[in-house]
Amino acid sequence: MPELPEVETVRRVLSEQIIGLKIVNIEIRYSSIVEDDIDYFKNNIINKEIINISRLGKFLIFNLDNGNIISHLRMEGKYFYVPNNTLDNKHIHVIFYLSNGYMLCYQDVRKFGRMVYKKNDALYTTPPLINVGFDPIISQNVNTDDIYNKINNKKIEIKTTLLDQSIIAGLGNIYVDEVLYACRINPHRASNTITIDEVNSIITESIRIFKLSIENKGTTIRSYTSSLNVIGNYQNFLLVHTKNECSHCKSVLKRDKINGRTTYYCNSCQR
DNA sequence: AGCACTGTTTACAT
């Protein structure tokens, strides 16, 4: 489901709800969600306090008092914070019971989401986080040359390259379309034809669009409610994705498959 | 009924 702004929205809402609480028990109903040995996962987490919730790219990170849970929601993962025994359905696969009588339920219709436990010293120095590239919201200084070199090294279409989380982190199918539209770059362009000025533009627009979307609590389309029942509002700001007409030149937008993903763009404005 | 589609990532084949 979520891209960077949606994960950030989840992080912010959950931060208000569960920081300071202790995890007193864990129920794992579908073990493939957890990448660790189940006992290892449980033993390292039970009786630990949630001291902070952070994020890198599309990864949500629960910082415990002695380690971390890294959680990726993939397509449909959602968290619900509710009193014990007030919510249940067949798509809830992991339940964290908290010290105040509430539970944090992980619901995932398609079961694509994953969680893994990492000790502090391994958090950013091992997969998956070691492979996460520039986060447009978190990173303070941009190494534009590095990003340019990584993009310029590839011959595949620029949209596919921007979905590669090891270069710029957080872009998914919706926001890639929005960023490329804002930059007037055709998503079919070969990555090695993208200029340094265009890379600068991609970075600038990613930051601007992500910030604006986060202010609006992300995008809610198709998945009735977003995570946590928070309804995002950024779908009202989308300029190309799901649209029929170019807001700039009024021509009919193209809708192609790129890398298997539906891609919206304007063939006259985006070169 | 059957197929296409879905805000993601990765294992595998070439």
Next chain:
DNA sequence: TATGTAAACAGTGC
């Protein structure tokens, strides 16, 4: 190594 395809899974819509 780089790139393209299929698979992980379940639901919705035509």
